[in-house]
Amino acid sequence: MRTMIVGFLAGALSVVVVHQGTVWLMALAGWVPAGIAWSTGPVPPLGVPFIVNAMFWGGLWGVALAVLLARTRAPVLLSGFLLGVFGAALVSLAVVAPLKGVRPSRAGISRASCAWPSSTAPSAGGRRSSSCRCCGRDGLRHPPPRDGLRPPTxxxxxxxxxxxxxxxxxxxxxxxxxxxxxxxxxxxxxxxxxxxxxxxxxxxxxxxxxxxxxxxxxxxxxxxxxxxxxxxxxxxxxxxxxxxxxxxxxxxxxxxxxxxxxxxxxxxxxxxxxxxxxxxxxxxxxxxxxxxxxxxxxxx
Incomplete structure (x- = not known):
């Protein structure tokens, strides 16, 4: 039990420091959108803050790593890296993403202009403009949702x-x-x-x-x-x-x-x-x- 508790705490702490720190550095390099590191945006269906959700699942992977290290003589750092790559990363790609119906765009994250798809309607001058169905604002200048993901369509x-x-x-x-x-x-x-x-x-x-x-x-x-x-x-x-x-x-x-x-x-x-x-x-x-x-x- 002590091994599992320590593993959970270590996994949660690693999410806050190493995992999100890496995301922050990637955002600085322009590899991922800015503002997603240490995000507190709600995660459906319970509305839990993103960072709390990540700490919870990271803690579970930390438990798995702690139990593995306690029962074997495997190299510590290599074991943690491999578990992250072939455990968490593969589960996220092959299980979580398909269940949520998330599809990455060419920019890396699928974005939207508003809570509903933009519709195209003729303006007074005869030109066609993109407008948002929920608020009527120009969809091209509408700010994206905080979580950076489109709602289901x-x-x-x-x-x-x-x-x-x-x-x-x-x-x-x-x-x-x-x-x-x-x-x-x-x-x-x-x-x-x-x-x-x-x-x-x-x-x-x-x-x-x-x-x-x-x-x-x-x-x-x-x-x-x-x-x-x-x-x-x-x-x-x-x-x-x-x-x-x-x-x-x-x-x-x-x-x-x-x-x-x-x-x-x-x-x-x-x-x-x-x-x-x-x-x-x-x-x-x-x-x-x-x-x-x-x-x-x-x-x-």
């Missing part, structure tokens, strides 16, 4: 529905990619004598729940497929390269976070051949997932 609902489909299809495509590309790569390496692992292994069970290895791989692969599906939907990154990069990130997690939890050697104990095999296997999985998603999108 019909377009937002369609975007949320599209992202929902991207999540479902991404998970399904990744499961299929595990069965074909991931396990197929393992089979090919086994035939070449590079590894001893058995492809499509349903006999070996994974603790603590005794799930077959193949089922376990399909589940975790599906989660990475969600990330690939959302990235391909929300960005214009090259699909196959993006898939391979996410697969490489999965390999990195297998080299770092998984050994931390299980008490094994990080980065395969420095075995270059094992690192290369892991990169090829997971890269093939991500590449295959992107290929399946791209093929399905073209057929639609």
């Amino acid at each position: 019909g377009q937002d609902s369609r975007m949320a529905s599209t992202l929902g489909r991207a999540i479902v299809i991404g998970f399904a495509a990744a499961v299929l990619s595990v069965l074909i590309f991931h396990q197929g790569t393992i089979w090919g390496m086994r035939e070449l004598g590079w590894i001893n692992a058995r492809p499509w292994n349903l006999a070996t069970r994974v603790p603590p729940y005794g799930v077959p290895v193949l089922v376990n791989l399909c589940f975790w692969g599906g989660l990475y497929g969600i990330v690939i599906g959302v990235l391909l939907r929300m960005t214009r990154l090259p699909p196959l390269l993006t898939g391979f990069a996410v697969g490489a990130c999965a390999a990195l997690v297998g080299w770092t976070i998984v050994p931390m939890i299980k008490g094994g050697a990080m980065f395969a104990g420095g075995n270059a051949n094992a690192l290369l095999r892991g990169l090829l296997i997971n890269g093939a999985f991500g590449w295959g997932t992107a290929l399946i998603l791209t093929t399905l999108s073209r057929r639609r």
Whole structure:
């Protein structure tokens, strides 16, 4: 209990100092809009101030990090960084943003002129002007809302529905990619004598729940497929390269976070051949997932 309390307090303090300080520096550099660091704007649905909301969730991630460090001998700073990248950042991208229907604009944050979309109507001089439906002021000069986000509109609902489909299809495509590309790569390496692992292994069970290895791989692969599906939907990154990069990130997690939890050697104990095999296997999985998603999108 003491570890959890200390972890929560450390996580909340890190949000106030390090997290928001980084946002402030990024605002100075022009990378993010000014005024969002240490913001007290309300966060729906409870109207909690943004900084308080961030401290709460940061505290929960701090608990996870504290428990991880208490049970393993993992490097402290590296563990915190990896948990932030592959934990909080991925959850925010793949789960929180789709649930809220938030779509980043080219400037980084989707903005609006008012609480409702601007409408265009002819003026007395025959010209068309943009006016706000809620207050009548010129929409082009209307100040943006404090939180910098548009309220839900019909377009937002369609975007949320599209992202929902991207999540479902991404998970399904990744499961299929595990069965074909991931396990197929393992089979090919086994035939070449590079590894001893058995492809499509349903006999070996994974603790603590005794799930077959193949089922376990399909589940975790599906989660990475969600990330690939959302990235391909929300960005214009090259699909196959993006898939391979996410697969490489999965390999990195297998080299770092998984050994931390299980008490094994990080980065395969420095075995270059094992690192290369892991990169090829997971890269093939991500590449295959992107290929399946791209093929399905073209057929639609």
